Amino acid sequence: MCGRVTLTLTFKEITDILNIKSDIEWTPRYNIAPSQDIPVVVNNNGKKQIKLFQWGLIPNCASEQSIGQKLINARAETIDTKHSFKNAFVRQRCLILADGFYEWKRQGKTKIPYRFTLQKLKLFAFAGIWDRLKSPEGQIIHSCSIITTKPNELLSMFHDRMPVILEKDHEDVWLDPTFSDFGVLKSLLTPYPADLMNAYEVSTLVNSARYDAPDCIEPVSGQISLFN
Numbered sequence: 195m196c197g198r199v200t201l202t203l204t205f206k207e208i209t210d211i212l213n214i215k216s217d218i219e220w221t222p223r224y225n226i227a228p229s230q231d232i233p234v235v236v237n238n239n240g241k242k243q244i245k246l247f248q249w250g251l252i253p254n255c256a257s258e259q260s261i262g263q264k265l266i267n268a269r270a271e272t273i274d275t276k277h278s279f280k281n282a283f284v285r286q287r288c289l290i291l292a293d294g295f296y297e298w299k300r301q302g303k304t305k306i307p308y309r310f311t312l313q314k315l316k317l318f319a320f321a322g323i324w325d326r327l328k329s330p331e332g333q334i335i336h337s338c339s340i341i342t343t344k345p346n347e348l349l350s351m352f353h354d355r356m357p358v359i360l361e362k363d364h365e366d367v368w369l370d371p372t373f374s375d376f377g378v379l380k381s382l383l384t385p386y387p388a389d390l391m392n393a394y395e396v397s398t399l400v401n402s403a404r405y406d407a408p409d410c411i412e413p414v415s416g417q418i419s420l421f422n
């Protein structure tokens with residue numbers, strides 16, 4: 195699964211890299227947790243836009259908003275068949291922006307957090323889906339879920355799932371709402387190459403979803419990478 199994300203770039207850095215103009219407000223984040231807002235890219239009538247969506251998908255047919263806490267991830271293998279996800283997979287795909295994510299490794303009774311980044315990219319995108327819900331009070335809630343797949347060699351040391359990180363040349367196809375070859379779309383949901391990723395141990399401060407500061411991403415004990 196993927197349960198914590200970082201996006202430590204400034205909004206100017208993000209928009210410069212993506213070459214997308216946007217007026218949303220964003221402060222660098224070091225420990226984004228489910229139910230919090232996260233930047234996503236959507237296709238709006240052929241134009242890419244950056245939006246802030248709540249992390250944790252709330253399908254438009256949901257009777258309770260709390261279901262979003264259970265739908266932070268969507269499995270690639272069943273995304274086109276599971277009721278909660280299939281409509282969004284067909285019509286409402288998005289890019290969920292990040293520059294890193296956390297996973298935990300159990301050592302005895304202790305869970306040690308590690309941060310995962312890409313070697314060559316400062317900013318990358320998870321494959322995501324999104325939906326909108328109108329609350330009983332009339333509020334429109336946009337929410338999203340990160341798609342996961344089987345782990346690569348690096349992530350397999352930590353978990354039996356990993357988030358789908360899209361290759362750059364696959365992002366436009368994933369975003370295109372008119373693209374309807376769902377077999378091709380599912381073929382994009384593969385593990386990112388392990389030899390293009392890094393991982394390093396970080397402070398257990400990350401374990402608290404309420405803690406969000408630059409020291410979350412600082413390496414512990416000088417350990418820089420687990421995989422070269």
